[in-house]
Amino acid sequence: xxxxxxxxxxxxxxxxxxxxxxxxxxxxxxxxxxxxxxxxxxxxxxxxxxxxxxxxxxxxxxxxxxxxxxxxxxxxxxxxxxxxxxxxxxxxxxx
Amino acid sequence: xxxxxxxxxxxxxxxxxxxxxxxxxxxxxxxxxxxxxxxxxxxxxxxxxxxxxxxxxxxxxxxxxxxxxxxxxxxxxxxxxxxxxxxxxxxxxxxxxxxxxxxxxxxxxxxxxxxxxxxxxxxxxxxxxxxxxxxxxxxxxxxxxxxxxxxxxxxxxxxxxxxxxxxxxxxxxxxxxxxxxxxxxxxxxxxxxxxxxxxxxxxxxxxxxxxxxxxxxxxxxxxxxxxxxxxxxxxxxxxxxxxxxxxxxxxxxxxxxxxxxxxxxxxxxxxxxxxxxxxxxxxxxxxxxxxxxxxxxxxxxxxxxxxxxxxxxxxxxxxxxxxxxxxxxxxxxxxxxxxxxxxxxxxxx
Numbered sequence: 001x002x003x004x005x006x007x008x009x010x011x012x013x014x015x016x017x018x019x020x021x022x023x024x025x026x027x028x029x030x031x032x033x034x035x036x037x038x039x040x041x042x043x044x045x046x047x048x049x050x051x052x053x054x055x056x057x058x059x060x061x062x063x064x065x066x067x068x069x070x071x072x073x074x075x076x077x078x079x080x081x082x083x084x085x086x087x088x089x090x091x092x093x094x095x
Numbered sequence: 096x097x098x099x100x101x102x103x104x105x106x107x108x109x110x111x112x113x114x115x116x117x118x119x120x121x122x123x124x125x126x127x128x129x130x131x132x133x134x135x136x137x138x139x140x141x142x143x144x145x146x147x148x149x150x151x152x153x154x155x156x157x158x159x160x161x162x163x164x165x166x167x168x169x170x171x172x173x174x175x176x177x178x179x180x181x182x183x184x185x186x187x188x189x190x191x192x193x194x195x196x197x198x199x200x201x202x203x204x205x206x207x208x209x210x211x212x213x214x215x216x217x218x219x220x221x222x223x224x225x226x227x228x229x230x231x232x233x234x235x236x237x238x239x240x241x242x243x244x245x246x247x248x249x250x251x252x253x254x255x256x257x258x259x260x261x262x263x264x265x266x267x268x269x270x271x272x273x274x275x276x277x278x279x280x281x282x283x284x285x286x287x288x289x290x291x292x293x294x295x296x297x298x299x300x301x302x303x304x305x306x307x308x309x310x311x312x313x314x315x316x317x318x319x320x321x322x323x324x325x326x327x328x329x330x331x332x333x334x335x336x337x338x339x340x341x342x343x344x345x346x347x348x349x350x351x352x353x354x355x356x357x358x359x360x361x362x363x364x365x366x367x368x369x370x371x372x373x374x375x376x377x378x379x380x381x382x383x384x385x386x387x388x389x390x391x392x393x394x395x396x397x398x399x400x401x402x403x404x405x406x407x408x409x410x411x412x413x414x415x416x417x418x419x420x421x422x423x424x425x426x427x428x429x430x431x432x433x434x435x436x437x438x439x440x441x442x443x444x
Contacts, residue, residue, distance in 0.1 A: 005105070005133070006130045007100060007132070011250075058341060072430065
């Protein structure tokens, strides 16, 4: 029987550099954004985290955005506002 | 000059070892695949008149370009005939549309499959089943077109069960989930015509979806009677507070009874919209909303759907039997995944 040659159905992963913003040394005086994913209690969880970041870590303020739903990335308006109005973002899943 | 195929090549001693290699590499859905040789892949590309490097889709969140070559390889593996290739191509274009929202339904614990509805002359011409045993096995076109799309998702886009596909209980439709509308016997406007295509054009509609829910009504001889039963079942379905879209598939007996009552698809949609509302009290009693039931909850209702157009009505299924079904979309909300209807381009020139 003759050998058989087949073609690979997969793709090679595309390598691309990802640049992360440097993490701040301290949260003192920083404006914190909280991105809530709409699941039950995720807002309560993030509110509590926000309180801790202000009271224990000196963050200046916290504000929260709500995604359209849990299974999609934060929408463009959230990203644009976050860029303008906060220094760091906490995204969490309440599930 | 023929454009070269760029995929990596693997040489094995015979066809059975080729099939085993596909298993070893994790390229199958668990069933054996047809080894994708260059002549078979070339035939697939020729049938759709596509160059191998043609980009069919770009999946943003995966940063993956899906080329015609890779779709053709996976279509061969799925067992497609070359003439199915234009349908597979259109379906892949559909799931890459931003409104379909690939990331959500492909990865979600909700376990959605890609449900496909074929409309237009291509359905009967290529032998897509639209009658008895509608969702069952036995038809090459239904079986392999859906399988090809799933293999593209797996092998090209990387939607691997347990890794990037985290469906909690999954869905047998993830093997294949393809029907055609029975336009020859339907008294109604076909789905693709409702969506703006010409009756003589062929389309594939892709929708992220849970499995079909069969309902039974052998008693009623009126549209209201049959649809009352359907709506009772759909109210029970409110497991996640409602899905963004539903397909209602009406088979022969129900189709004829509803049509004999003079009801159009639009009438059916309106009835379903009006009769699938559920009280807030029910949500609370069944632990789907927190809190205790207030008197106001008894008379406050939540619509299952945002609007009647969120029901897609399709005529299909066996002639005999008092069964039809509805198919819930995927539990991601209206903004995360909407069904998409794509033209099937059999001749591109």
